[in-house]
Amino acid sequence: MKDRIRSALLSATATAMLLSLGAALADEIKPETRRDLQVALQKEAYSVLKYRAFAENARKNGKVTLAALLEETAKFEEQHFFAEAKMYGLVGEDWNNLANAIVSEYNDYTDNYVKLAERAEENGDKQIATMYREIAADEEKHHKNFKAAISKALKPD
Ligand SMILES: [Fe+2]
Numbered sequence: 001m002k003d004r005i006r007s008a009l010l011s012a013t014a015t016a017m018l019l020s021l022g023a024a025l026a027d028e029i030k031p032e033t034r035r036d037l038q039v040a041l042q043k044e045a046y047s048v049l050k051y052r053a054f055a056e057n058a059r060k061n062g063k064v065t066l067a068a069l070l071e072e073t074a075k076f077e078e079q080h081f082f083a084e085a086k087m088y089g090l091v092g093e094d095w096n097n098l099a100n101a102i103v104s105e106y107n108d109y110t111d112n113y114v115k116l117a118e119r120a121e122e123n124g125d126k127q128i129a130t131m132y133r134e135i136a137a138d139e140e141k142h143h144k145n146f147k148a149a150i151s152k153a154l155k156p157d
């Protein structure tokens, strides 16, 4: 319980920091462009992993040339992601990036995956609900790892 309150407080602080950063960036990019950039970022990130998954399948089927084409294309999609991420201001100072990661993982395991699991269960998709709950447990670990890294990871090794 104490841990949960501390998590919530930390997340609230991190969210406030992110919002102030967002406000600074919002001055430079028009809101609609910023929303479009976020969509584009998500599409590129999805393409990278989708093409890698396609490549893995092609390689399994002995289609080495197709696998190489997919992997090569995934590298370009990755570059598109990084170019867009730079414009978006996705990557900031390390402390800010860590705060961002903590908030993301916290939201995933306390909210996003909980809702997804509940909805899948309501629809009778039990296997998918179980997968979401397993993923939520992973996200909780990621959240804890990131939180534990606050004091150590921000110093150079
Ligand atoms: Fe692309």
Ligand SMILES: [Fe+2]
Pocket: 105, 138, 139, 142
């Ligand atoms: Fe995660």
